[in-house]
Amino acid sequence: MLSFSRVTIIGLGLIGSSLARAIRETMPTVRVTGHDADPQVRQIARAIDLCDDVTDTAGASVTDADLVVLCVPVRAMGAAAAEIAEDLPAEAIISDVGSCKADVLAQLTAALPGRAIIPAHPVAGTENSGPEAGFASLFRGRWCIITPPADADPAAVARVSELWHRVGADVETMDPQHHDLVLAVTSHLPHLIAYTIVGTASDLEDVTQSEVIKYSAGGFRDFTRIAASDPTMWRDVFLANKDAVLEMLQRFSEDLSALQRAIRWNDGDALFNLFTRTRAIRRSIIEQGQDDPKPDFGRSH
Amino acid sequence: MLSFSRVTIIGLGLIGSSLARAIRETMPTVRVTGHDADPQVRQIARAIDLCDDVTDTAGASVTDADLVVLCVPVRAMGAAAAEIAEDLPAEAIISDVGSCKADVLAQLTAALPGRAIIPAHPVAGTENSGPEAGFASLFRGRWCIITPPADADPAAVARVSELWHRVGADVETMDPQHHDLVLAVTSHLPHLIAYTIVGTASDLEDVTQSEVIKYSAGGFRDFTRIAASDPTMWRDVFLANKDAVLEMLQRFSEDLSALQRAIRWNDGDALFNLFTRTRAIRRSIIEQGQDDPKPDFGRSH
Ligand SMILES: NC(=O)c1ccc[n+]([C@@H]2O[C@H](COP(=O)([O-])OP(=O)(O)OC[C@H]3O[C@@H](n4cnc5c(N)ncnc54)[C@H](OP(=O)(O)O)[C@@H]3O)[C@@H](O)[C@H]2O)c1
Ligand SMILES: NC(=O)c1ccc[n+]([C@@H]2O[C@H](COP(=O)([O-])OP(=O)(O)OC[C@H]3O[C@@H](n4cnc5c(N)ncnc54)[C@H](OP(=O)(O)O)[C@@H]3O)[C@@H](O)[C@H]2O)c1
Incomplete structure (x- = not known):
């Protein structure tokens, strides 16, 4: 059983585009929707057929998502979360890939109170950025650290962990601090x-x-x-x-x-x-x- | 015309063994003699056929050399030079591959007064050491910096430069300081x-x-x-x-x-x-x- 069937990725740079590629390669039945604040990035994402759909607004990208992964710079996480707050389905899990976790968790909790927030950080990358720098095997053999808040639903943590396992990562759970x-x-x-x-x-x-x-x-x-x-x-x-x-x-x-x-x-x-x-x-x-x-x-x- | 016909390499670690391999690959008619203070290194050098000859003493390695290249740690240069002083032919050029040059030049000049000393530093390496870590292409496309003393014979500088060119390096001349x-x-x-x-x-x-x-x-x-x-x-x-x-x-x-x-x-x-x-x-x-x-x-x- 796949943990998610409709994943939305917001921020289609190195990490977001790698995740999109990795999901489509390892879980071809999952529908991947993408959005990026930058119109040029959206245009490239469409041209290279990165996702099943690339939407012009953040709200439109999440309306039927069961998982939303924010892949934007860490200080933009709060703003990105606020933009989707209204359209986010009640059952959807919110995650991210930010390189620091305590600050991001605080931003996401403030922007999306009461939502299922399961932050994560794949410890993998290259020196390049942008949608064309990504590749499907980036996370293979690398660690992904999940940092759930103290009151997180263990089932939600397990589902996010499973996703990272599927794209090739080893998963570890850790306190954000x-x-x-x-x-x-x-x-x-x-x-x-x-x-x-x-x-x-x-x-x-x-x-x-x-x-x-x-x-x-x-x-x-x-x-x-x-x-x-x-x-x-x-x-x-x-x-x-x-x-x-x-x-x-x-x-x-x-x-x-x-x-x-x-x-x-x-x-x-x-x-x-x-x-x-x-x-x-x-x-x-x-x-x-x-x-x-x-x-x-x-x-x- | 090759600049040298009998090259002696003292110190058969990463750099010395790479130079031996590179000379034998690019100038097969040059006779390469090696010596290392460490008996185990000499044994390995013989087993892998690194040089035409590996001698047990430093003196024996230089008796008919027209170039001697010291490839030992920089603070061992003076001692290595002193060991060959007696057996070194009058016309032979002394060079080295040390990573710093002013201190090495001082050591060599003290140990071998009046000799043709043309220090050099190939800016190439890996994190490994020892005779088995070397390889012939290490210097290819890398810079080798020659740091002749002020009164060096330009012909001797040209000959040492030519050797490094042959093994694939680009050569630059610089003041040791x-x-x-x-x-x-x-x-x-x-x-x-x-x-x-x-x-x-x-x-x-x-x-x-x-x-x-x-x-x-x-x-x-x-x-x-x-x-x-x-x-x-x-x-x-x-x-x-x-x-x-x-x-x-x-x-x-x-x-x-x-x-x-x-x-x-x-x-x-x-x-x-x-x-x-x-x-x-x-x-x-x-x-x-x-x-x-x-x-x-x-x-x-
Ligand atoms: N690079 C790594 O090695 C690495 C490794 C692990 C985790 N991370 C984390 O992954 C996240 C993304 O990094 P990355 O390397 O993929 O960066 P990236 O290649 O620069 O991509 C980030 C993308 O997000 C877009 N963006 C910025 N603010 C946005 C917003 N509010 N809404 C929608 N899109 C927005 C950017 O658009 P613009 O073109 O307008 O900037 C850019 O296209 C960061 O949190 C980073 O800390 C990075
Ligand atoms: N590694 C680099 O990346 C790099 C790059 C450019 C230049 N260099 C320079 O190249 C030189 C050699 O470095 P390396 O990396 O080739 O080191 P290495 O792999 O450790 O080899 C040095 C060899 O010299 C031997 N030795 C020490 N003192 C000696 C002496 N008095 N007479 C004869 N042999 C002696 C050592 O024997 P033991 O086994 O007894 O120690 C060892 O086998 C150094 O001056 C270094 O600064 C290194």
């Missing part, structure tokens, strides 16, 4: 640091931008991939998950200062010990199928 | 930051190591690749290029503080502007063939 702390370190802080170093590198006087680009294969290029991610999405994430991000940033800065001291005082042992410790984590990530074992991510050489 | 500043930002700082964040993530109390591993696909896993690099090599790099690394680290920390402030004060515009600016660099790196244009480095999904 804890989700935000975990993701602050595994996703938000890495992005913040990558954006920072790419900014630092482009502001130097003694090293030209063209040198930075030419010799980027020494490690820098890895950071530029992450720092090419969507500015709106990431601005929203840092503002919506401010406390956890600042907390992790504080710890990182302290650790960086310790390393700075070790370099200044030629403490080679301290450096060596840290550098040895960090190898083990990579090994576990590969063992657990969360990264490619090929050297250099399998880049062509 | 400037090299160290450029690489501090494009390679050393990225590694330092990656090591730090992986350390930070493994020391948290509220987030378990297993959570960090599970949800690493949100960005963190990218950093773990770099942070899996060889501890000895990187300890040496940070100590040997201390001043430039500390200078770049200082700038990075200032920029990170500014971003921290922007988050704390909800300055979304400052975040958005930086995140927009950093995208352009990625585009240039891809246009100049220094990274894979495929999303997510072409990782399989």
Whole structure:
């Protein structure tokens, strides 16, 4: 039995369009309706036949939905939810894919009081955005974290979990606050640091931008991939998950200062010990199928 | 005309073994002799037929060489050079592949006074090390920076450049001090930051190591690749290029503080502007063939 038969996706960017493709590929009998605030995105979605139907208004997209998934930047979740409030069928479940969960849950609860809200976050993505960047296999082998509110109906949680299972994800349930702390370190802080170093590198006087680009294969290029991610999405994430991000940033800065001291005082042992410790984590990530074992991510050489 | 006919490689790890493979593939008439301080590495090198000959002592490896390339960790360069001083033919050129150049040049000049020393640094690598991690195409399409001392013989520089051209690299000449500043930002700082964040993530109390591993696909896993690099090599790099690394680290920390402030004060515009600016660099790196244009480095999904 499929958990849903009429799914509406609002926001047809990287994640929304990947979800549409994945549902149509793995559950061809489910009817997928899409909407996006951007007329150009709607036009592309129609041209590439992304959904069974793409509507011009948010309201029209949900009138017969049994699941609505909001796939818009996290600070736009409340507005997107408010737009569908009137047309949403009473039985429909509302979910989302936002990268932070406590703030989004608060927005959705305020906009849709009394509704069945089951937020989720597929931990998968690329540096690209927009409807053409998506692909059906994006969620395969990745984790999707469901963060139901304390009073959520377990049956509704099970149905949303089942959907993510079907598109290939492993599903985990977590408290929204804890989700935000975990993701602050595994996703938000890495992005913040990558954006920072790419900014630092482009502001130097003694090293030209063209040198930075030419010799980027020494490690820098890895950071530029992450720092090419969507500015709106990431601005929203840092503002919506401010406390956890600042907390992790504080710890990182302290650790960086310790390393700075070790370099200044030629403490080679301290450096060596840290550098040895960090190898083990990579090994576990590969063992657990969360990264490619090929050297250099399998880049062509 | 080939620039050299008998090349000796000392240190048969990732870079040394890649160079051996690349020379034998692109210049099959060149005789390649290898040596490594580690008996186990020598044994592997022989078993996989890495070189025409692998000698048990450093001295024996250089007796008839016209080029010797030191491929050992940067702080071991002086010792490796001292070991061959007696047996080195008068006409032979000494080169190396070390990741920092001013400190290495000083070491080599002290150990081999009056010799033709032409240091070089191929800006290419992976997170793996050892003789089995190397491959012939590692240098193809990457830059190799030659950093000759001020009084170097231009003919010797041309010969070393030609060798790197033959194995597929683009060659650039640079002053050693400037090299160290450029690489501090494009390679050393990225590694330092990656090591730090992986350390930070493994020391948290509220987030378990297993959570960090599970949800690493949100960005963190990218950093773990770099942070899996060889501890000895990187300890040496940070100590040997201390001043430039500390200078770049200082700038990075200032920029990170500014971003921290922007988050704390909800300055979304400052975040958005930086995140927009950093995208352009990625585009240039891809246009100049220094990274894979495929999303997510072409990782399989
Ligand atoms: N990218 C990732 O790696 C990733 C991973 C996991 C989760 N997420 C989360 O997924 C969500 C979407 O991210 P994405 O990467 O798919 O972004 P995206 O490619 O930029 O797509 C977002 C789409 O939503 C549209 N939109 C904005 N406000 C809207 C509204 N009120 N109503 C309807 N449509 C609206 C945008 O239109 P415009 O063209 O007007 O902006 C855009 O087309 C975010 O919450 C993000 O945090 C992202
Ligand atoms: N990895 C990169 O991405 C990269 C890129 C460009 C340049 N480089 C530079 O290339 C050099 C080699 O790095 P790598 O990645 O190839 O390291 P690696 O894989 O660890 O290999 C280094 C080899 O040198 C041996 N060795 C150490 N001291 C020696 C000595 N005095 N005489 C002879 N052999 C000695 C080591 O033996 P043990 O087993 O006893 O340690 C090891 O087998 C370093 O200077 C590094 O900075 C590296």
